[in-house]
Amino acid sequence: MRIRPDILRTYQSIHTWTGITTGLLLFIAFFAGAITMFKPQIEQWATPPAQALQQIPTELLDSLIQTAVNNSEKAKDGFIISFNDNDSPIKWYEKGGGRGLRLDDHLRHASFNDDGDWVSQASSTNELGTLIDQLHRTAGIIGKIGHEDLGVLILGIAAVLYFLALISGIIVLMPTLVKNLFALRQHKGVNRFWLDSHNLVGVISLPFHLIIAWTVVVFAFHDLFYGGLSILYGDKPLFEPRERSTIEYSVSQLHSIDSYIAEVTPIAEGYQITSMEFSKLNSTSPSLAVELQSNGRMMRGGYSDFVYMHPYTMEVQYNTISQVEEGLYGPVVNSIFALHFGNYAGSFGRWIYFSLGLLGAFLFYSGNLLWLEKRRQKQAAQRKATKIMASLTIGVCLGSMLGVAVAMLATKWLYLLSEQVNSYYLSCYYIAFFAALAYSFVRGAALAAISLLRLLSLCCLLIPVTSGIALLLPQLAIWAATDIASITIELISLIFALLFYIAAKKAYHRAYFGEPDSIWAVTHQQSELKPQQNSSTQVLP
């Protein structure tokens, strides 16, 4: 297909500028997003198995609730019933609870033991998965504007530019698309190979990227879009305000669990109830959130759908499962959410999204590499902008992955220090991230890439090694991965250890034996200036 050269040039500029300004942010969002596909599994992997008490048959739940509210004032306000085998049948917040992310909540778990006696124990919450999700949504940018995270808004702007980058990238590629799509030319130099793989990944995952870009814009700016919409709607309210009740109920008026299940079942055919969260039970606005899962359906939440009920009147107040009588728009809106969350094809779909997310991260990383290669001088001394961008690319990309790897490695060991591990995750991430970034600027991108990749490989290797240590030294309070999901997490970690090791070897080779006039070369002059950087045997004459 022929396109006018001035159009190509225009969109080449757009592609370059939108890409280089957003690439690093999007890298973090994408690799963290890929991990987020398995958030429940990661949270379970990171939670000490001793925290969960044994499950009980559904018919015993009513008497369990009764005992709990008799035993605890806090349970009278609200509690969570779980039907998950790896979770306690009932939990409530002794401190914290409610919407939003908090790092120091205290839970109490309760159950009946085999003799039918009441048992309970306290625990903290584990927010590792939630924090990785937070990293995914904010790229690690801290701060709030109103009730919205600053990072979310910045990623929203980045997503607009990312959309432009996608469209412009495709336009630029059009003339050679058919001829070169599957050409991965290795003999034409490294640069050409990076460009070919960047293009191939971009084109084959284009629908995914268009969906992600669009949904992220809406996730970030839906309040603004609704604001504009309310003008078009004039006097018509966008949403019917919920009637405020003045009747106050008390926990003794709750219905049986069976009756809630009977109420939910007809509107959630094909779904399984995973949990029921009762909250604000002693107020005029009590609520019951029934969480439901279905494999292979487009769900509105990341991992589930919800039915919100009034726990006393049993009236269904809001429901994210599309109902036939709601017509066309409900299913379409729900499917847009599901297309972002990748929850519509069971675990197979999650692995696909995991791969697409990592490929996305690769897309932005390779984009930055191409920018650097295009601008590098054919000489040992590189321009300042190129050097800064190279250090940023290595520091931010490898640093953010290192932060997550360190937090995941530390999690089981942190429980030896304290029950409240969540704030340590943040310290782990930010210390590793900023240390890597600083290191990348101090030592230069070429050397930093080698050491950071080695460190990443080591951290990923030590994650399964921790399980091994737990098996060998059972007296330590750490635990080994035993269920399939947890073992898979550690296997994946092992694979990444290997990948980072290979990458480190390649980076090393590139630095000392690759093209000498490159930003990735540890040049002769550089090593003479800083002889401590490497032993003399490694330097090419």
Added chain:
Amino acid sequence: MTRLTQAEKIQPHWWRKSLTASLLGLSLSYGVIAMFAWFGPGGIDAPMKVQMNMWLVSFIWLPVVAFSFLFKTATSAFGYLMSANLVVYSLFAVLWWLT
């Protein structure tokens, strides 16, 4: 393809084009959505349509911005987008007046 003269080529006008496309593109997509909301399938009261409309605003806005750089100059971008806005909003006004 014959060579284009300098005057026939697309002029960059980055800032002016971006600003024009963002603002007029947004008002254009709201105009289209206004028609869809009030006179589209299901009318204004169809269930879940508010959310659908909110999603569609950016669905129209983003491509309009992306392709606005095809306009030769910032002035022509303004001209075309302004006319499109006028057409859409007058159509909306006519439909409003008819019903």
